[in-house]
Amino acid sequence: MKNRFKQIFLKDILKELLANKVNLVFMLLALIISLTALNTIYSLGASAKKQVLDVLANLQFGKDAMLVIAGGGKIIGVTTTRTDTMKMKDVENIERLEFVKLVSPWVRGILEVSYEGFSEKMRIEGVTPSYSLANNWYTKEGRFFSEQDLKNMAKVCVLGAEVPQKIKAKQVIGKKIKIGGEYFEVIGILEPKPSFGHFRHDERILIPLTTAMRRVFNKDYLDAMKILFKENTDIELAKETIRGILRQNHNLYGIQPDDFRLITPDMAIERFTATTRILTVFLLAISVISLVISGVIIMNLMYANIEERAPVIALRLALGATPSNIIQHYLTMALIVALISGFIGWWLSLGLMQLISFFSPLKPLFSWTTFFISLGFSMLTTIIFSLIPAYKATQIEPSILLKSL
Amino acid sequence: MGDKIVILEDIQKIYQIGKVSYQVLKGIDLEVEQGEFLVIMGTSGSGKTTLLNIIGLLDKPTSGRYFLEGEEVSKFDSKKLAYIRNRKLGFIFQAFHLVPWATALENVLLPLLYRPEGFSKDDEKRAISLLERLGLGERIHAKPKELSGGQQQRVAIARALITNPKLLLADEPTGNLDSASSKEVMNIFKELNAEGLTIIMVTHDPEIAKNGKRIKVIADGIFVDEKQV
Ligand SMILES: Nc1ncnc2c1ncn2[C@@H]1O[C@H](COP(=O)(O)OP(=O)(O)OP(=O)(O)O)[C@@H](O)[C@H]1O
Ligand SMILES: [Mg+2]
Numbered sequence: 070m071k072n073r074f075k076q077i078f079l080k081d082i083l084k085e086l087l088a089n090k091v092n093l094v095f096m097l098l099a100l101i102i103s104l105t106a107l108n109t110i111y112s113l114g115a116s117a118k119k120q121v122l123d124v125l126a127n128l129q130f131g132k133d134a135m136l137v138i139a140g141g142g143k144i145i146g147v148t149t150t151r152t153d154t155m156k157m158k159d160v161e162n163i164e165r166l167e168f169v170k171l172v173s174p175w176v177r178g179i180l181e182v183s184y185e186g187f188s189e190k191m192r193i194e195g196v197t198p199s200y201s202l203a204n205n206w207y208t209k210e211g212r213f214f215s216e217q218d219l220k221n222m223a224k225v226c227v228l229g230a231e232v233p234q235k236i237k238a239k240q241v242i243g244k245k246i247k248i249g250g251e252y253f254e255v256i257g258i259l260e261p262k263p264s265f266g267h268f269r270h271d272e273r274i275l276i277p278l279t280t281a282m283r284r285v286f287n288k289d290y291l292d293a294m295k296i297l298f299k300e301n302t303d304i305e306l307a308k309e310t311i312r313g314i315l316r317q318n319h320n321l322y323g324i325q326p327d328d329f330r331l332i333t334p335d336m337a338i339e340r341f342t343a344t345t346r347i348l349t350v351f352l353l354a355i356s357v358i359s360l361v362i363s364g365v366i367i368m369n370l371m372y373a374n375i376e377e378r379a380p381v382i383a384l385r386l387a388l389g390a391t392p393s394n395i396i397q398h399y400l401t402m403a404l405i406v407a408l409i410s411g412f413i414g415w416w417l418s419l420g421l422m423q424l425i426s427f428f429s430p431l432k433p434l435f436s437w438t439t440f441f442i443s444l445g446f447s448m449l450t451t452i453i454f455s456l457i458p459a460y461k462a463t464q465i466e467p468s469i470l471l472k473s474l
Numbered sequence: 475m476g477d478k479i480v481i482l483e484d485i486q487k488i489y490q491i492g493k494v495s496y497q498v499l500k501g502i503d504l505e506v507e508q509g510e511f512l513v514i515m516g517t518s519g520s521g522k523t524t525l526l527n528i529i530g531l532l533d534k535p536t537s538g539r540y541f542l543e544g545e546e547v548s549k550f551d552s553k554k555l556a557y558i559r560n561r562k563l564g565f566i567f568q569a570f571h572l573v574p575w576a577t578a579l580e581n582v583l584l585p586l587l588y589r590p591e592g593f594s595k596d597d598e599k600r601a602i603s604l605l606e607r608l609g610l611g612e613r614i615h616a617k618p619k620e621l622s623g624g625q626q627q628r629v630a631i632a633r634a635l636i637t638n639p640k641l642l643l644a645d646e647p648t649g650n651l652d653s654a655s656s657k658e659v660m661n662i663f664k665e666l667n668a669e670g671l672t673i674i675m676v677t678h679d680p681e682i683a684k685n686g687k688r689i690k691v692i693a694d695g696i697f698v699d700e701k702q703v
Contacts, residue, residue, distance in 0.1 A: 073598070074592035077587065078587060081573070081576065081584075084575035084576065088574070381574075386532075387530070387559060387565055388584055389561070389589075390556060390587075391552070391553050391556040392553070394587075394588050467532040467533075468527045470532065470565075470567055
């Protein structure tokens with residue numbers, strides 16, 4: 070009959086809780102508010118990070134990829150070196166490395182684009198056929214560049230998914246648009262890609278790399294390249310090898326700084342989340358403080374409850390309850406409060422995230438980890454702050470029973 | 475001559491209120507035998523409740539020795555005292571002291587909640603038959619506030635009996651009851667005593683005191699008179 074025993078034990082605690090509903094409501098409220106905040110903040114941080122990762126993964130910038138950008142210096146910020154040293158020779162050398170799957174070099178610039186009545190400056194990229202594979206980005210209509218286009222320095226272009234709408238063109242394939250004073254035939258339209266924040270992926274126009282270098286921008290150097298490695302490549306080793314090749318090709322020796330930057334996905338994520346992380350840490354600190362405040366509130370309410378229940382506690386002691394029975398009783402009570410508010414707080418935070426997703430690009434994130442973390446925090450707080458009141462309860466003198474009245 | 479269940483030797487109790495010390499019990503010697511029904515009488519403030527608290531292990535004497543069934547309990551720690559209260563003693567209070575949110579049955583089962591082995595289906599059956607025996611068979615799921623004073627005190631008696639105590643302690647058990655209910659409760663006490671249960675009851679009411687087999691009178695912290703009924 071152990072179950073019936075537990076049933077009466079729990080029923081006793083629940084009824085004691087319900088006997089003072091105002092007290093109970095305030096205990097729950099104190100916890101629920103801070104848990105909701107904690108959950109929401111934690112989940113939004115996780116959601117932001119997940120979205121950055123998704124966007125990067127979608128652009129084939131996973132763990133087996135690396136970017137090389139012309140010009141040395143910090144990852145972000147102004148270049149402190151020459152930027153005109155990265156050439157096709159570098160690409161050819163790197164392509165020959167056995168751990169390299171493919172290399173996709175490019176140049177870019179902003180040029181005037183006109184089509185019928187439309188005219189505006191837009192982002193132009195000169196790329197090779199490997200661009201599609203390197204970025205997991207294919208045409209949804211028409212075709213991408215061929216080796217032939219590159220060899221011929223063909224005046225053809227592929228539009229980002231939002232470009233036709235932007236330049237107000239219908240049935241644009243086969244038509245000619247003017248880029249930087251020259252006419253280019255549209256041969257394809259890229260499929261759309263999700264963007265994160267203000268960086269629009271779908272507003273670019275691609276042209277063949279050779280055409281871009283010779284006919285449009287008139288330069289013999291590259292702006293950047295993306296390298297995909299074969300599976301299970303040691304990225305650190307690969308990075309050092311490539312760095313060595315580039316330094317040698319660029320005649321850099323000794324303490325001369327790199328005139329290029331090697332960027333791995335980790336660094337990109339770091340960069341994307343660095344700002345949000347500071348905010349997250351700050352907000353987490355606030356919610357932990359609010360959790361402590363809730364703890365203190367619960368401690369006071371527990372005290373009030375125990376004071377009010379002194380005769381019942383004295384009775385329990387008189388009937389043979391040991392101090393540990395009493396502590397068990399009040400810690401179980403604290404746990405019940407923690408569980409209820411843990412569930413409600415988590416549920417409310419889901420609703421709050423849903424609401425936030427209407428106003429921001431952040432999507433609500435369901436995660437068991439957050440759920441258990443919040444439940445854990447809730448239990449930890451209530452238990453810690455109920456220990457002293459529970460101990461206090463064991464100090465009640467059972468002799469007050471015969472005195473009262 | 476039965477076995478002695480309670481032996482008190484020179485029990486003193488001094489309350490310290492600030493700098494003033496106040497001696498309530500001034501050397502109590504007492505022997506209670508198995509199967510007795512002892513009544514302790516005295517005027518208000520004479521120290522009856524203080525003495526009963528000490529016998530019931532709810533309070534400790536300032537000095538003196540206390541043997542319960544041959545064990546010197548004045549030396550026990552709080553855990554051991556809780557064990558003795560739970561296994562050997564039953565309490566009846568003037569104010570009933572039922573848990574307000576628990577039913578009659580749950581109140582009766584309460585002492586068993588503090589036993590590591592819990593309670594069995596048989597214990598629950600026993601609780602119900604105790605309530606039935608005390609005329610509460612119809613009211614086992616009633617809350618205290620739905621019961622009359624007499625009924626509440628009978629629930630309290632059932633609660634005291636569920637642990638099969640060696641000694642029943644009662645402080646003014648009829649103090650809050652009308653004369654009819656008082657009579658009922660006293661009849662139950664006499665019946666239980668006839669079945670062999672040792673009872674120590676405190677009262678200042680001579681009519682109620684007559685129900686006991688032996689009466690000791692306390693005045694100003696010492697026993698002054700004793701008579702067999
Ligand atoms: N905790 C305490 N601190 C100080 N004095 C106390 C304490 N408890 C009892 N007293 C005093 O001890 C004396 C005896 O009290 P006790 O309750 O034993 O009397 P009583 O005989 O039960 O009286 P009554 O018939 O009114 O219940 C009283 O004068 C009381 O004021
Ligand atoms: Mg008294």
